[in-house]
Amino acid sequence: xxxxxxxxxxxxxxxxxxxxxxxxxxxxxxxxxxxxxxxxxxxxxxxxxxxxxxxxxxxxxxxxxxxxxxxxxxxxxxxxxxxxxxxxxxxxxxxxxxxxxxxxxxxxxxxxxxxxxxxxxxxxxxxxxxxxxxxxxxxxxxxxxxxxxxxxxxxxxxxxxxxxxxxxxxxxxxxxxxxxxxxxxxxxxxxxxxxxxxxxxxxxxxxxxxxxxxxxxxxxxxxxxxxxxxxxxxxxxxxxxxxxxxxxxxxxxxxxxxxxxxxxxxxxxxxxxxxxxxxxxxxxxxxxxxxxxxxxxxxxxxxxxxxxxxxxxxxxxxxxxxxxxxxxxxxxxxxxxxxxxxxxxxxxxxxxxxxxxxxxxxxxxxxxxxxxxxxxxxxxxxxxxxxxxxxxxxxxxxxxxxxxxxxxxxxxxxxxxxxxxxxxxxxxxxxxxxxxxxxxxxxxxxxxxxxxxxxxxxxxx
Numbered sequence: 001x002x003x004x005x006x007x008x009x010x011x012x013x014x015x016x017x018x019x020x021x022x023x024x025x026x027x028x029x030x031x032x033x034x035x036x037x038x039x040x041x042x043x044x045x046x047x048x049x050x051x052x053x054x055x056x057x058x059x060x061x062x063x064x065x066x067x068x069x070x071x072x073x074x075x076x077x078x079x080x081x082x083x084x085x086x087x088x089x090x091x092x093x094x095x096x097x098x099x100x101x102x103x104x105x106x107x108x109x110x111x112x113x114x115x116x117x118x119x120x121x122x123x124x125x126x127x128x129x130x131x132x133x134x135x136x137x138x139x140x141x142x143x144x145x146x147x148x149x150x151x152x153x154x155x156x157x158x159x160x161x162x163x164x165x166x167x168x169x170x171x172x173x174x175x176x177x178x179x180x181x182x183x184x185x186x187x188x189x190x191x192x193x194x195x196x197x198x199x200x201x202x203x204x205x206x207x208x209x210x211x212x213x214x215x216x217x218x219x220x221x222x223x224x225x226x227x228x229x230x231x232x233x234x235x236x237x238x239x240x241x242x243x244x245x246x247x248x249x250x251x252x253x254x255x256x257x258x259x260x261x262x263x264x265x266x267x268x269x270x271x272x273x274x275x276x277x278x279x280x281x282x283x284x285x286x287x288x289x290x291x292x293x294x295x296x297x298x299x300x301x302x303x304x305x306x307x308x309x310x311x312x313x314x315x316x317x318x319x320x321x322x323x324x325x326x327x328x329x330x331x332x333x334x335x336x337x338x339x340x341x342x343x344x345x346x347x348x349x350x351x352x353x354x355x356x357x358x359x360x361x362x363x364x365x366x367x368x369x370x371x372x373x374x375x376x377x378x379x380x381x382x383x384x385x386x387x388x389x390x391x392x393x394x395x396x397x398x399x400x401x402x403x404x405x406x407x408x409x410x411x412x413x414x415x416x417x418x419x420x421x422x423x424x425x426x427x428x429x430x431x432x433x434x435x436x437x438x439x440x441x442x443x444x445x446x447x448x449x450x451x452x453x454x455x456x457x458x459x460x461x
Contacts, residue, residue: 084141084156084166084178091143092150098138104131108167111142112152117169125175129165145170162242182242184250188446193231197224209249210237215295217252217266217277220287220418222259224295225323233257236443251276254439267436271428275421282424282432289356289418290334290382293364293402294323294389320365320403321413327398329389331364331371333380342376348401349393352386365401366392
């Protein structure tokens with residue numbers, strides 16, 4: 001293909017404008033990064049060395065004997081820098097992890113606090129922070145005022161990824177809980193399925209939580225047990241980040257999943273109904289039934305009218321799907337409905353049967369135990385846990401035998417067509433089309449940047 005043919009093809013692409021913008025933006029970012037690295041690269045001796053792996057690390061030691069020039073230089077590096085409100089240039093810092101069998105009192109004693117202060121802090125923590133929440137392996141920072149000996153001034157316990165607890169021991173004793181700054185970022189990823197959705201996403205550098213979001217979005221249209229090598233997807237998603245760590249995937253703004261010979265597009269749009277994902281026609285990605293009643297399994301036996309039973313050795317119909325899964329795996333109702341049977345049968349073992357409407361009924365066999373508050377006559381919602389995988393009844397190992405009837409006749413769950421939920425109303429379509437266009441343009445810009453980065457990497461190699 002000559003240059004003119006390539007040019008004509010690109011010019012006909014409706015995303016060309018977004019592609020060009022993405023390329024120019026990426027070039028500008030690359031140039032800025034290159035200049036920053038060149039101009040601001042620290043000279044030898046200015047680069048801090050990572051601390052060794054130890055339970056406690058003394059981050060900054062106090063002045064040693066001599067003229068003090070080295071200590072002045074070390075202090076200048078932290079001058080004006082605050083950590084949890086503590087000026088690092090004025091304090092010695094020790095950090096580590098909560099040890100096995102350690103409680104608040106033993107931790108504070110080890111760090112040098114007096115028994116009187118420990119008791120007073122425990123009293124002040126009432127209604128602020130439950131000391132029993134301190135957990136083994138969680139990180140802490142201790143700050144000391146220099147002296148003979150050094151005085152423990154403050155201890156910071158990292159409660160979770162987004163908050164921390166400050167125990168102050170100087171001036172006035174106090175216990176306070178603080179929230180860290182959480183920012184939202186938009187990112188993009190392209191993945192080709194080689195192993196599994198979860199592994200391939202993490203291998204691509206995206207958060208594993210994205211796999212959960214995609215599985216939720218496409219639960220009604222793609223059987224994730226049937227993903228094949230070569231299937232692929234691209235997604236623009238919003239993530240929450242704190243201190244450089246990804247806390248959560250807030251929402252997937254746009255996704256395009258190529259599965260087999262079909263491409264499934266999904267767009268985030270809030271019309272106030274509580275349903276957020278739609279295809280390009282404004283139809284809900286949510287269907288009446290889930291594709292499968294559990295996750296992280298494999299199909300061990302299919303729907304057939306002539307299977308030799310592994311226990312009775314008789315050839316008989318198996319009008320369901322067997323999902324092999326570890327004992328205790330959660331089993332979910334594939335749709336809203338009413339429980340019409342809960343109990344034990346000789347062959348089926350512990351079983352729950354749910355009537356979804358006048359047409360469809362589903363059953364879940366060989367359960368080890370039932371979900372919380374599951375009883376006959378109870379209404380259950382789609383995705384609700386109604387039991388757990390087991391091996392009760394005629395079963396040779398942990399698995400779920402899942403069955404569906406349509407108008408009283410068994411149907412193959414893997415081939416059942418599920419009707420979509422309510423589509424977008426006509427009045428919502430203009431806003432949806434605008435949102436859809438914004439999402440596609442964002443995807444085009446990210447895709448252009450990805451192509452550019454690949455080109456740069458190829459040239460470097």
